[in-house]
Amino acid sequence: MATDVNIPKRQITPIPVPVLPVLPVLPVSAPQKRPLEDDHAPPVSSPLNPNPDVKPNKNQSQSQPQPQLQPPSYDDVAVMAREKPARNKKETLKKRESKAGLGLGADSSRATPDPKFRDLPPNESSPLRYKLAPPKPSDFETARGPVFTPHHEVPAPDGSIIQFYETSEHVYNKKSFHYLHCIADPAFPSSFYYRQTEPEPFGAHISFEDAATHMYMDQSGRHITTDKGFRSARANVAVRQGRWYWECKITRGTIKSNADGNVESHGHVRLGFARREASLDAPVGFDAYSYGIRDVQGQKVHMSRPKDFFPPGEEIREGDVIGLEIQLPSEQLHRKVVQGQYNPAVDLIDEDEPTVEAANIVRDRIPIRFKQHIYLEKIDYHTTKELEDLMNPSPVGPSGTIGSRPGDKPNPNHQVPALRTLPNSCIKIYKNGQLMGTPFTDLLAFLPPASKPQAQVGAREAMDDGMLGYYPAISVFRGGAAEVNFGPRFWYPPPGLSDVDDDGDVDMVDMVDIIDTDTVKVASAPARKLDKVRSVAERYDEQVVEDVVADVIDEVDFWMQDGARVIDRTGGRDAKAETTAGIAPAREEIKELVQDD
Known part of the structure; x- marks a missing residue:
């Protein structure tokens, strides 16, 4: 029998374990890029190339x-x-x-x-x-305007004859695109030679491109009419801040109203202000993007809801001159409103301070040929669901309903940017030099994100192309005709017009002219200009300067991208x-x- 021997058990050889540094916990999935809406990068192809x-x-x-x-x-x-x-x-x-x-x-x-x-x-x-x-x-x-073909003549109230033309050989702003004339410039090689320009007639006038079809104008772009239903046209000038004035003379319209309430007329005219999103195949005031005045009973119209405005018995007849003045806050305050940073307790006090923040203008556009013309084509701005619902509320409940609670009315601090309004904004109406009142106040904001580009492939969100604003607009109906006057000489100048000398020259405001000797404060020129009533013709000159500066900035930007x-x-x-x-x-x-x- 074998003797039992105690054999020690084999031990596992110890293996030294290195001390590793503590690493952060990694996410389960790989980090994703920021949403493309936030960095405004063009995620997919667009129609611009x-x-x-x-x-x-x-x-x-x-x-x-x-x-x-x-x-x-x-x-x-x-x-x-x-x-x-x-x-x-x-x-x-x-x-x-x-x-x-x-x-x-x-x-x-x-x-x-x-x-x-x-x-x-x-x-x-x-x-x-x-x-x-x-x-x-x-x-x-040099850029060329449209081709004018004589269409018909109409007598004016003063006995003169107005020749209307049919315009052709030019493009119309439709199908969600906006067009501006351009020209090749050898000094701009980095941006592929093309820059914005203006054809004749120079100055503020009704835009031939920004009008509905079947509208007839004179060669100066001041008279307009149609033989169709309501058609609209906008001016070639947009106002973005300050106080601006223009007027319109009714050359063909309502003659008189009978005792039984019937109206005898040669047609109808509506006039007002409209944004880029407003439809041109409908009268001014048809949607939430425009504010208009009817010739019948002098009613105000917004979102297709006419309301009494002129005193009883007053209306707009042939020969009347209607003046329109719009007042908008500074762009600095405007941007605070649309960005949700507006504080009524302090921001209205800052309204008199100089505007130190320049607008960030980004223009995504490309030159396009149309017959004998070269245009810069860019995606236009489109209507938003919130304003469509505001015009036509859902049958289920009021627009903006959350559960059973009705939505808030448009205001400067609305949760939806498209429904935010501009403080101290309004539209005033004059008739033959007499102030009739203020039919519209708290106008809707238009800077992004309150306005959005059309949902096209490649369109970038929250971009301001410099052409947003409120445009003087006019609508005509079945023979109605009107003549616009954007200044600087008006038939009935409004009180406080900046061109007080009536010499056609805009009076420049100097800082030394507005020194308060009691408080030793000097107001800046921009703040002063916002308080003065100015002609839309003066705004046209400003707009041309802004376009030139923006073209130079784009060219320098491209040149720097190419390594100078x-x-x-x-x-x-x-x-x-x-x-x-x-x-x-x-x-x-x-x-x-x-x-x-």
């Missing part, structure tokens, strides 16, 4: 061009090219050049291209850039520009716009 470079769709016809995705930066073309097979890249370039990268059929009525072939801006304050062909020699010529040098994006066809290797030649031509009447 002459060289769309998207991968071909399976459902797309083989006869259509099949462009490819373009790198976001020209400086990275060579690096990104190495990531793809050389043969594939060569084939893609050949396809793109032979087919011009339009991505649209020949029968397409839209001329707006897709912006995938572009330089993405380095920040949200830069406008979008597009690769374009060199301009034609004719693009450097001019880069040749024309495929070697521009001898003045510095050539960058790896850039594909540009298209032979920018797009041609086709628009149906």
Whole structure:
């Protein structure tokens, strides 16, 4: 029998465990990029690009061009090219050049291209850039207005004859797009030569492009009429802050009212102020974006709800001159309202302080050909659901209803930006020089986010393109005709007009003229201007200056993005520009716009 021997158990060899630093707890999923709505980056293709470079769709016809995705930066073309097979890249370039990268059929009525072939801006304050062909020699010529064809004549109340013309050979602002004349400028190579310009007639007038169809005007853009139902037109000037005045003479309209209440007239006229979103195929005051005055009984109209305004027995007849004055707070206060930062306890006191914050104007647009014209096309602003509901409340309950509680009326601190109103804003009406009253107060705000671009592919949210504001607007109905007068000489000048000398020159306000010797305070010129009534014609001059400054800022921005040098994006066809290797030649031509009447 074997003897039991105590054998010790085998021990596990200890393994030293290193002390690791404490690491932060990682999220379960990879962090995502900020929502595209917050950084205003163009997430998807938009209709603004002459060289769309998207991968071909399976459902797309083989006869259509099949462009490819373009790198976001020209400086990275060579690096990104190495990531793809050389043969594939060569084939893609050949396809793109032979087919011009339009991505649209020949029968397409839209001329707006897709912006995938572009330089993405380095920040949200830069406008979008597009690769374009060199301009034609004719693009450097002065912009031309529409073609006028005589249509009919009408007698004016003073016995004179007014010749009305049908305008043609120009584009209309419709289908969610806004158009402005442009011209090629060799001093602007970084922004592809094109800058904004104005054709004749120069000065403030009814816009030929910003009018409904079947409207007839004179060659000065001051007289307007139609033989159709209500049609509207806006001026070529937008007011954004301060006090502004214009007037309108009824040349064809209501003659008299009979005892039985019937109205004898040659047509009807409405006039007022309208925003960019207001419909031109309806009278002023039809929706929440416009405020109007009817000639019948002198009623005020907003959201298609006429209400008595003129005293009983008063109405607007042929020969009457109606003056309209609008008052808007400073843009600085306006931005506080739309951004939800308005405090009525302190902000109204700051209204007299100088405006130190400039508006951030970002203009995403592209040159487009239309017959013999070159236009800058950009996405227009669209109606919002909140204001549509305000005009036509839901049958379930009042607009903005939360449960059974009715929604708040529009006010400066409304939870919805589109329903915020502007403090100290109003519209005053004059008849033949006599103040009739103030039909509208607390006008709706229009700066973003109260206004939003049309829901197009590539449209960026909360962008101010510099053309937002309240436009003088006029509507005519079946023979009704009117003549607008934007100043500086008025038939009935309002009290406090800045051009007190009646010499046609705007009086400049100097700081030394408004010194308060008792308190030794000096008011600034901007604060003074907001208190003075000024003609809309003066606003036109300001608007031209703003457009010139914005064009220069965009050009400098693009030039800095290119490393403070001019880069040749024309495929070697521009001898003045510095050539960058790896850039594909540009298209032979920018797009041609086709628009149906």
